[in-house]
Structures are given as structure tokens and as C-alpha cells.
Amino acid sequence: MVRTLDDATVDGRTVGVRVDVNSPLSEDGGLADDARLQAHVDTLAELLERGARVAVLAHQGRPGGDEFATLAPHTERFDELLAHPVSHVDVNYGNPARAAIQDLDDGEAVLLENTRFYSEEYMEFDPSEAGDTHLVTELAPALDLYVNDAFAAAHRSQPSLVGFSQHLPSYAGRVMERELDVLGTVGETDTPRVYVLGGAKVEDSIDVAWNVLERGLADTVLTAGLVGNVFLLADGVDVGRASREFVDEQGYTDQIDRARDLLDAHGDAIRFPLDVAVERDGDRTEVGINLLPPEPGEAAMDVGQETVDSYRATLESAETVILNGPAGVFEEPSFQYGTRALYAAATEVPTSIVGGGDTAAALRRLGVEGFNHVSTGGGAAMAALCDDPLPVVEALEAAPDERVAETGADAS
Numbered sequence: 001m002v003r004t005l006d007d008a009t010v011d012g013r014t015v016g017v018r019v020d021v022n023s024p025l026s027e028d029g030g031l032a033d034d035a036r037l038q039a040h041v042d043t044l045a046e047l048l049e050r051g052a053r054v055a056v057l058a059h060q061g062r063p064g065g066d067e068f069a070t071l072a073p074h075t076e077r078f079d080e081l082l083a084h085p086v087s088h089v090d091v092n093y094g095n096p097a098r099a100a101i102q103d104l105d106d107g108e109a110v111l112l113e114n115t116r117f118y119s120e121e122y123m124e125f126d127p128s129e130a131g132d133t134h135l136v137t138e139l140a141p142a143l144d145l146y147v148n149d150a151f152a153a154a155h156r157s158q159p160s161l162v163g164f165s166q167h168l169p170s171y172a173g174r175v176m177e178r179e180l181d182v183l184g185t186v187g188e189t190d191t192p193r194v195y196v197l198g199g200a201k202v203e204d205s206i207d208v209a210w211n212v213l214e215r216g217l218a219d220t221v222l223t224a225g226l227v228g229n230v231f232l233l234a235d236g237v238d239v240g241r242a243s244r245e246f247v248d249e250q251g252y253t254d255q256i257d258r259a260r261d262l263l264d265a266h267g268d269a270i271r272f273p274l275d276v277a278v279e280r281d282g283d284r285t286e287v288g289i290n291l292l293p294p295e296p297g298e299a300a301m302d303v304g305q306e307t308v309d310s311y312r313a314t315l316e317s318a319e320t321v322i323l324n325g326p327a328g329v330f331e332e333p334s335f336q337y338g339t340r341a342l343y344a345a346a347t348e349v350p351t352s353i354v355g356g357g358d359t360a361a362a363l364r365r366l367g368v369e370g371f372n373h374v375s376t377g378g379g380a381a382m383a384a385l386c387d388d389p390l391p392v393v394e395a396l397e398a399a400p401d402e403r404v405a406e407t408g409a410d411a412s
Contacts, residue, residue: 002180002396003171005043005147010052012106013144017044017173018160020150020376021058021074025067034077035364036152039376041081043149043173044109048084053104055143057092057160058150059116068116075111086111092118093138101142115160124157127395131166133159140167144403148392149173151180152356152377154384157391170399175376180393182353182373183384187217189351190319194218196311196342198225199325199358202252204382206230206259208324211386213266220318222311223272224303224327224338226250231272232289234259239276240293243300271311275304277328277335284334302328303338312345321346324355324382326362336366343368355381 008015019040024032031037047054056078061068075088084107089100092112100110115121120133130136136159146164148154153161154176164170172180186193195218197205205227212218223231230247232239233256247253263270275288278298286304287294294300303311315321323346327338339362346352347370354360354371357378363369375381383390 002176002393003169003399004177005046005171005174008145008147008169008171010047010050010145012051012053014053014055014101014104014142015047015145015147016055016057016139016143016164016168017047017147018057018150018164019043019173020152021071022060022152023074025069025073029069030073031077033361033364034081035360036376037074037077037081039175040149040173043147043175044078045082045084046174047147048082048107048109051106053101053106054109055101055104055139056086056109056111057115058111059121059153059160060114061116063116063122069114071111071114078109078111082109084108089113093135097139098142101139121158121160125159125162127157127162127391127398128166130157130159130161130163133163135159136163136167140164143168146170146399147173148396149175150392151176151375152380154377154380154390154392155388161392162395165395165399167404168399169401169403170396172396176392178373179375179377179381179384183375183381186320186322186353186385187215192219192318193320193322194220194222194314194318194349196222196224196321196323196346197227197325198223198323198327198339200226200250201325201382202227202230202250202255204379205325206255206262208382208386209270210262213262213269215387218269220314221270222314223270224307224342225325226252227325228273228303228327229276229300230255231259231263231270234263235272237289238293239300240296240298242297246299271314273300273303274306274310276300277302277304277338279334284337301332302335303342308338308341311342315342315345315349318349320351320353321349322353322355322385324359324385326358330362330366340366340368347371355385357381
């Protein structure tokens with residue numbers, strides 16, 4: 001069982017908190033979107049209000065990527081969002097980091113530097129080995145408790161995510177708690193239960209479809225986006241050279257056979273687009289699948305009106321809907337229609353759950369609201385919906401009740 005903040009005594013104690021604030025950055029290096037920071041405000045505010053001394057760990061971007069950057073802007077934003085002071089230290093372990101933690105007063109927080117500036121953090125470890133990495137052994141002696149609120153990274157097994165739970169009493173933060181409560185009980189929601197699987201993560205979506213159909217968790221699966229195009233190809237529809245080449249370029253050629261096998265096994269429960277939208281002479285043009293392939297060079301960028309009407313009718317009779325992925329290239333105004341229309345229809349379903357990542361970003365961009373739960377996780381949400389093991393959750397479940405023997409540098 002995962003313990004939560006309700007089980008923790010934090011007054012006057014030093015708490016390490018792992019959050020996931022990996023965010024889009026603006027051209028000047030500032031935050032372009034603070035949604036992930038706002039998600040963690042409840043956890044951090046509660047700990048600070050209860051008198052904890054909070055050391056926050058987080059990552060930003062990937063090594064070599066454009067958004068691999070310092071967490072200084074995140075610190076400034078947290079300091080604005082929280083009623084308690086939040087400072088920043090430009091290291092993530094070693095003497096300066098421990099000194100910054102030791103200097104905290106009750107009700108104060110420090111955000112350590114990007115954990116991925118530390119090379120081992122971008123590697124996957126067995127949890128016991130993660131507990132022996134430099135980051136963990138250097139910082140654990142300065143902490144009394146560990147809280148993991150980074151659900152969006154719960155499918156990872158990296159030092160800051162699973163290592164501290166080898167040595168310290170560990171708890172789920174409020175984001176982690178809510179996500180597990182909702183995504184872990186999808187099978188208990190009312191039926192008919194409909195999954196809408198779109199976006200570009202074809203392999204993950206087919207994994208989810210196989211899982212929920214084999215286990216009887218889904219009555220219907222609606223496909224859209226690149227996922228929908230792969231199912232059209234699996235059904236023998238010629239989506240055109242441009243769309244087919246894009247599938248091949250993304251490395252999803254083998255997923256066509258997997259989609260075909262899924263149609264053979266559960267075809268009655270799977271729906272794919274009845275029409276697609278392409279760009280023709282600079283305008284959006286909708287083409288029924290009976291009129292495909294489109295003209296040379298035209299790629300399927302969205303679903304069309306016929307698909308939306310059909311899918312909307314299915315959603316109108318649903319009791320639960322789980323959405324993951326947009327219906328098309330929603331970043332372009334001409335191809336937002338399908339995503340906007342399907343998301344809006346889903347808000348009318350009594351229980352509506354949205355996977356994170358690109359799906360949540362699309363919701364914010366399109367201004368669609370009214371869902372029961374919007375997950376902070378992309379890959380983690382997909383894993384949870386498939387009932388796959390989440391390394392972070394397993395580490396929390398196995399964490400000790402009391403601190404184990406000191407493992408590294410003396411914190412005194």
C-alpha cells in the first residue's frame with residue numbers, strides 16, 4: 001500500500017519532494033506554460049503550512065535538447081505561487097546542496113538544480129541500484145522523509161524517482177495520490193466505457209487498445225490522429241502516399257500488422273475514421289474514405305465531419321470516456337476541428353478522464369474544460385491504464401517505515 005501525506009508527520013522535519021515540472025520554455029528561457037507547476041502547489045503548500053523544510057527535486061528537458069535548462073525560472077514561479085519562500089541552488093547534490101537544505105527554516109523550500117544535469121539521472125536503474133547512486137547517497141542523509149508527487153514520471157526508474165525510497169520513509173504527494181485513485185480504478189467506472197485513442201504514439205495506443213479490450217474494460221475504442229491512420233491502413237484503406245510515408249518515417253510500419261491483428265480479434269469494438277481532412281489549395285478539404293487516396297502530396301491532418309458525427313453519437317450513449325491523444329494536427333488552426341469537437345463531446349459524458357502529455361496540452365490550447373480528471377502524465381497515464389507496473393509506485397510501496405542506516409556523506 002502507498003502511504004500518503006495523511007500518514008506523514010512533517011512538522012520541523014526535512015522532506016525531499018520529487019515533482020515533475022518539465023515545461024515548455026519561451027524563446028528567452030522563461031516558462032511558456034506553468035500548468036505542471038500549478039499541479040504541485042497543493043502538495044508543496046500543505047507541507048510548508050505543516051511546518052516542513054522542503055527540498056524540491058525536478059528535471060527540465062533532456063540532455064542535448066532545446067529545453068534542457070536551469071530550474072531558476074521554475075523557482076521564481078513557485079515563489080509567486082506559494083505563500084512561503086522558495087529559493088534556488090544551482091547544484092543538485094554535494095556540500096552546497098546539503099548546506100542549502102540545512103539552512104532552511106520551518107515552512108521554507110529550496111528547489112535544487114535540474115536533476116538531469118547529473119549524468120546518472122538520465123539512466124534507468126533497478127531501484128536498489130538507484131539507491132546507491134551519488135545523487136541519492138549524497139542527499140539522503142540531509143532528509144528525514146521523501147515524497148514523490150511526480151506521477152508524470154512514475155513509469156521511469158531513475159535515481160531521484162526511486163532511489164530515495166530505498167532509504168527513507170516515503171509517501172505519495174497529492175498529485176500522485178489523485179492520479180492513482182482515478183486511473184487505478186477505471187475498471188470500476190460505469191459502462192458503456194469508451195476509449196478515444198489518438199495522437200502520434202501508435203505503439204502505446206495499440207498496447208492500450210489490446211489491454212482494455214482483452215480485459216473487457218472497453219466497450220468501444222475510437223481511433224483518430226496517426227493512430228486512426230494506422231488502423232485505416234490495417235483495414236486496407238489507401239490513405240495516400242504522404243500519409244503512408246509519414247507512418248513509415250515515424251517507425252510505425254510494423255504497427256500496421258499489430259493493428260490488423262487487433263481488428264481480427266476485436267474488430268466489432270474498434271472504430272476508425274470515416275473521412276479525413278487534408279490541405280488542398282491552401283484550404284481544409286474533407287475526403288471520405290471511399291474517395292481515398294487523396295491527391296498526391298496530401299496527408300490526412302484531421303478527422304472530418306462524418307467521423308465527428310459518428311463518434312459523437314457513440315459518446316452520447318457512453319457513461320465513461322477515457323481520452324488520450326488529439327484527433328489531428330491541432331497546432332494548425334485549420335486542423336483543430338476534430339480535436340475540439342471530440343473533446344467537447346467528451347465533456348458531456350458523466351465520467352470523463354483525460355490522459356496527459358499532448359492531450360492536456362491540446363486542451364489548454366483549445367480552451368476545452370469540463371472533464372472530471374485531466375492527468376498530468378502521458379506515458380505514465382498510458383501505463384496505468386494498461387495496469388502495467390509503475391516503478392515509482394512499487395518503490396513507494398516497498399519503502400521502509402524508518403530511515404535505514406546512513407548511506408553517504410554526513411548531513412551534520
